Amino acid sequence: MLSFLRQQLSDFLLPSNKTMHKLIIMAMLAFMTFGVTGLGAIALMYSLSAMRAGRDSAASHGISAINSSRLGGVAILITFLLFLVGMVMLSPYTPGAARDVTFLHLWSTVFICVLLGMTEDLKADLLSPFFRLLAKLLAFGIFLWVTPVVVPNAIGVPLLDGLFASPVLAWGLCTLFCVGFINAFNMADGANGLVPGIATVAFGILFHEYGRPAEGVLFFVCLMFLIFNVISGWFFLGDTGSYGLGAVLVCYGLLGVAEGDFSAGFMASLLSYPCVDFLVSIIRRARKGQSPLRPDNGHLHNRLHRFYQPKFKSRVIPNSLTGLTISFCSSGLCLLIYLTGWLKIESNAWFGVFALQALLYLVVLYRLRKAQFAEDHTAA
Amino acid sequence: MNRFSFTLLVGILLMLLGISGVSSMATRAVVTGYDASVVDNVYSPKRLALIGLVGSKVANELIIRGEDTVILNDRLHSGQGQQDELLPFKVKP
Numbered sequence: 001m002l003s004f005l006r007q008q009l010s011d012f013l014l015p016s017n018k019t020m021h022k023l024i025i026m027a028m029l030a031f032m033t034f035g036v037t038g039l040g041a042i043a044l045m046y047s048l049s050a051m052r053a054g055r056d057s058a059a060s061h062g063i064s065a066i067n068s069s070r071l072g073g074v075a076i077l078i079t080f081l082l083f084l085v086g087m088v089m090l091s092p093y094t095p096g097a098a099r100d101v102t103f104l105h106l107w108s109t110v111f112i113c114v115l116l117g118m119t120e121d122l123k124a125d126l127l128s129p130f131f132r133l134l135a136k137l138l139a140f141g142i143f144l145w146v147t148p149v150v151v152p153n154a155i156g157v158p159l160l161d162g163l164f165a166s167p168v169l170a171w172g173l174c175t176l177f178c179v180g181f182i183n184a185f186n187m188a189d190g191a192n193g194l195v196p197g198i199a200t201v202a203f204g205i206l207f208h209e210y211g212r213p214a215e216g217v218l219f220f221v222c223l224m225f226l227i228f229n230v231i232s233g234w235f236f237l238g239d240t241g242s243y244g245l246g247a248v249l250v251c252y253g254l255l256g257v258a259e260g261d262f263s264a265g266f267m268a269s270l271l272s273y274p275c276v277d278f279l280v281s282i283i284r285r286a287r288k289g290q291s292p293l294r295p296d297n298g299h300l301h302n303r304l305h306r307f308y309q310p311k312f313k314s315r316v317i318p319n320s321l322t323g324l325t326i327s328f329c330s331s332g333l334c335l336l337i338y339l340t341g342w343l344k345i346e347s348n349a350w351f352g353v354f355a356l357q358a359l360l361y362l363v364v365l366y367r368l369r370k371a372q373f374a375e376d377h378t379a380a
Numbered sequence: 381m382n383r384f385s386f387t388l389l390v391g392i393l394l395m396l397l398g399i400s401g402v403s404s405m406a407t408r409a410v411v412t413g414y415d416a417s418v419v420d421n422v423y424s425p426k427r428l429a430l431i432g433l434v435g436s437k438v439a440n441e442l443i444i445r446g447e448d449t450v451i452l453n454d455r456l457h458s459g460q461g462q463q464d465e466l467l468p469f470k471v472k473p
Contacts, residue, residue: 047385
């Protein structure tokens with residue numbers, strides 16, 4: 001009887017050995033970084049990752065080799081909202097959206113992007129790509145029109161500054177850029193820890209600069225998700241996460257550039273991977289005569305994963321290593337320069353760092369592509 | 381209640397515990413006039429257990445910047461209406 005009860009309790013509380021090992025590592029890292037609060041976030045993500053809704057089979061992804069949930073963004077959203085509600089209820093904190101009309105518009109736009117992403121995550125292809133694109137264009141168009149303080153009048157590039165001198169042209173360019181960036185962020189979300197790593201670095205720097213609670217909470221949530229995603233691989237960020245985080249980053253980035261807090265080159269360097277990968281992918285597809293938004297496996301993260309895969313028995317390690325390598329070499333490089341103070345964040349010299357990151361991307365992509373083409377040729 | 385609902389509940393409670401801890405720290409910092417007892421006490425074991433190494437730094441930054449920005453409301457900033465029985469510690473004279 002006692003052993004039966006013990007078995008029941010064990011089944012109720014304890015998962016398999018492999019899962020348990022992953023949970024212990026995640027719990028240790030979460031506790032070291034954010035104490036019991038971090039443990040709470042990991043527990044919340046673990047329970048959401050096991051939900052039946054939003055599950056994807058391994059075959060439906062280019063890199064992932066295990067069945068995962070695409071509700072990572074929903075988990076981030078729930079954790080963020082829980083924190084926000086907790087802060088409002090338990091402390092005299094007033095959210096930025098309630099204090100400042102600029103932030104109210106900003107967060108409303110983010111909310112629309114999150115809703116679009118969540119609809120897609122909960123029921124794939126419910127909204128057509130054209131409708132989503134139009135909705136994002138409208139959301140950002142209206143946001144930037146009614147909040148002109150977010151639109152910069154110069155970005156430090158002589159040729160483009162001439163265009164930014166006209167408010168209407170600047171509005172149009174910024175709207176296109178915002179929508180393009182969100183799609184780029186979504187497109188880059190292809191390996192464990194890639195987009196969460198970039199977002200963690202970006203929110204960490206933004207928090208260090210401004211010290212606003214929203215960035216602090218987003219930094220916490222992204223770091224917890226990064227730990228969870230890299231170690232377990234049970235979650236994808238999904239459209240909710242990539243649209244939502246992309247929208248917050250692009251809005252805060254534009255606002256910072258417009259207010260002169262940092263240069264456009266700094267933001268370009270911080271978010272270099274999604275931007276460069278998006279542009280290169282569009283050019284690659286256009287050269288092949290394909291639709292620019294058609295998914296393929298020619299991204300740098302796909303090729304790097306193929307490079308790492310034969311070196312490890314585990315299915316999760318090559319995936320996570322791919323994401324961490326790219327986020328470290330792109331946003332991590334920017335963080336390193338920022339922390340050492342080699343360049344001031346207002347400096348236009350950051351465009352040079354961005355050029356270096358783009359060059360690194362192209363060189364690595366070229367070498368991997370060449371090596372893998374030779375492998376395929378030999379195999380055939 | 382199955383395993384996952386239980387984990388979800390535990391996760392939410394732990395997070396609320398952390399938020400409550402940071403909130404009470406911020407209140408304490410305001411009342412003591414941002415002295416070292418809260419602001420410089422980054423590595424106290426209780427605080428590390430509650431919000432961890434990185435969280436302690438983040439909370440510190442929030443408390444310091446909250447002095448003139450967003451965390452606490454005007455009533456607490458000015459100290460008006462603050463009653464002794466609400467204070468979880470002894471205020472220095």
